[in-house]
Amino acid sequence: MQKYFSLGISLGQRGCPFAAENGNYTHLGKGLTTSADPQSLIFRQSLRAPRIRDTLFVGMRILYFDCFSGVSGNMILGALISSGIDAAALEEHLRKLNLPGLRFSVNRVMRSGISAVHVSVTASDEKKHRHLPEIEKIIDGSDLPQTVQERAKAIFRRLASAEASVHDVPVEKVHFHEVGALDAIVDIVGASIAIEMLGPERIIASPINVGSGRIQIEHGHFPVPPPAVVELARGVPIYSEGPAVELATPTGMAIITTIADSYGVLPKLTLESIGYGAGTKDLSEFPNVLRVLTGQTAATETEENIEHLVLLESNIDDSPPQALGLIMERVLSEGALDCWFTAVQMKKNRPAVAVSILVRPADELKIRDLLYKETTTIGMRRTVVERHCLARTIREVQTEFGPIRVKLAALSGKIINIHPEFDDVRRASETSGADFARIYEAAIRKAASTQ
Numbered sequence: 001m002q003k004y005f006s007l008g009i010s011l012g013q014r015g016c017p018f019a020a021e022n023g024n025y026t027h028l029g030k031g032l033t034t035s036a037d038p039q040s041l042i043f044r045q046s047l048r049a050p051r052i053r054d055t056l057f058v059g060m061r062i063l064y065f066d067c068f069s070g071v072s073g074n075m076i077l078g079a080l081i082s083s084g085i086d087a088a089a090l091e092e093h094l095r096k097l098n099l100p101g102l103r104f105s106v107n108r109v110m111r112s113g114i115s116a117v118h119v120s121v122t123a124s125d126e127k128k129h130r131h132l133p134e135i136e137k138i139i140d141g142s143d144l145p146q147t148v149q150e151r152a153k154a155i156f157r158r159l160a161s162a163e164a165s166v167h168d169v170p171v172e173k174v175h176f177h178e179v180g181a182l183d184a185i186v187d188i189v190g191a192s193i194a195i196e197m198l199g200p201e202r203i204i205a206s207p208i209n210v211g212s213g214r215i216q217i218e219h220g221h222f223p224v225p226p227p228a229v230v231e232l233a234r235g236v237p238i239y240s241e242g243p244a245v246e247l248a249t250p251t252g253m254a255i256i257t258t259i260a261d262s263y264g265v266l267p268k269l270t271l272e273s274i275g276y277g278a279g280t281k282d283l284s285e286f287p288n289v290l291r292v293l294t295g296q297t298a299a300t301e302t303e304e305n306i307e308h309l310v311l312l313e314s315n316i317d318d319s320p321p322q323a324l325g326l327i328m329e330r331v332l333s334e335g336a337l338d339c340w341f342t343a344v345q346m347k348k349n350r351p352a353v354a355v356s357i358l359v360r361p362a363d364e365l366k367i368r369d370l371l372y373k374e375t376t377t378i379g380m381r382r383t384v385v386e387r388h389c390l391a392r393t394i395r396e397v398q399t400e401f402g403p404i405r406v407k408l409a410a411l412s413g414k415i416i417n418i419h420p421e422f423d424d425v426r427r428a429s430e431t432s433g434a435d436f437a438r439i440y441e442a443a444i445r446k447a448a449s450t451q
Helices: 038-043 073-082 087-097 132-140 146-167 182-198 227-232 250-259 321-333 361-374 422-432 436-449
Strands: 061-066 103-111 114-122 202-205 214-217 220-223 269-278 289-297 304-316 338-345 351-359 381-399 402-411 414-420
Touching (some): 073 087, 073 114, 073 182, 073 250, 087 182, 132 182, 146 182, 146 227, 146 250, 182 250, 250 361, 321 338, 321 351, 402 422, 402 436, 414 422, 414 436, 422 436
Parallel strands (some): 061 202
Antiparallel strands (some): 061 289, 269 289, 304 351, 304 381, 338 351, 402 414
């Protein structure tokens, strides 16, 4: 399993291009989105152009989580602080949660000879058990930017979905145990704040070392990884190596699997910063640290992408067509990459519709539950698929009909497809009165002439 490690990196290589030498294993997950919320700008240590989802391109700022020793909430916080996030500013924003007696401690520690940052959080409120609505109320009651609040709540909702699946209860009735304590809330909200401060355009994580052995949790003595971690790892590359201990916690897994866009070895990039976050345990002869790397992508990594996605399918013969039209709108609005219907003939010669939905692994549980709730299906097929994508960028060109955004797709560094954005062309046609086809062709000519 060590082929997944990002090898050959040292502190002396800052600013030097490099890449892992082994093969990659990636899929695209739900990542960050940019926001017009002006309050969020106070978090930005550098402003970037809006991210183009599902592709890498030249100069994109990458945040890479190297989870060779697992992942936990305080390891994520420590690693991001070690990589350059201002701890004092982070603590100041955390106090907007209005948690009683919050104490935020940041210390340099050694883990198997590696200097790392260890973060510990204490508060006078020692309540351990909370439901999702109570946690969301704490987050909503803060003065944090909307983007940070939504990211933090998305992490908790993903965790709640996993717990609901394990215990077979509705999400709103999930009773959080250890992760309902305030230190876990601070870990998740703190990670959401730190990501906003760093402002990456793409987040990638390595395959995750989950550890092995057995662990005592609220419901008894369980094998590692425990049930919630296993559920959160659906569609995510994991492995077990090293000491027989728990290395990946539910909080850490919920954070990573919510914010990561893809999983795999380190892409080729120019390194900017390195950070190490320490786990609480000091393991003998095994560095219990999470490494994060930030840098700019190089041109050779932008040409092709293999994405590992999940295809959900169900044949439905007893739902009204209006309901199926609604489900397509709903799943696309909830993050599905694509949705299509196919006319099929089922057993007993019944005409039906095959509903196919392509999703990122991080969105699978949410979309699956939505399909169960909004249609009559009682089961579905699940297939892990690969999708190949060309490198894509979006550029705005000025035409005689006004500005039009165009999508450019490249193969081996050469533009082979130019596609004007439909909404822009339609808007220009309605405004100017010119034919849609004429504006469409004008945008293509303009984009081609500026290559």
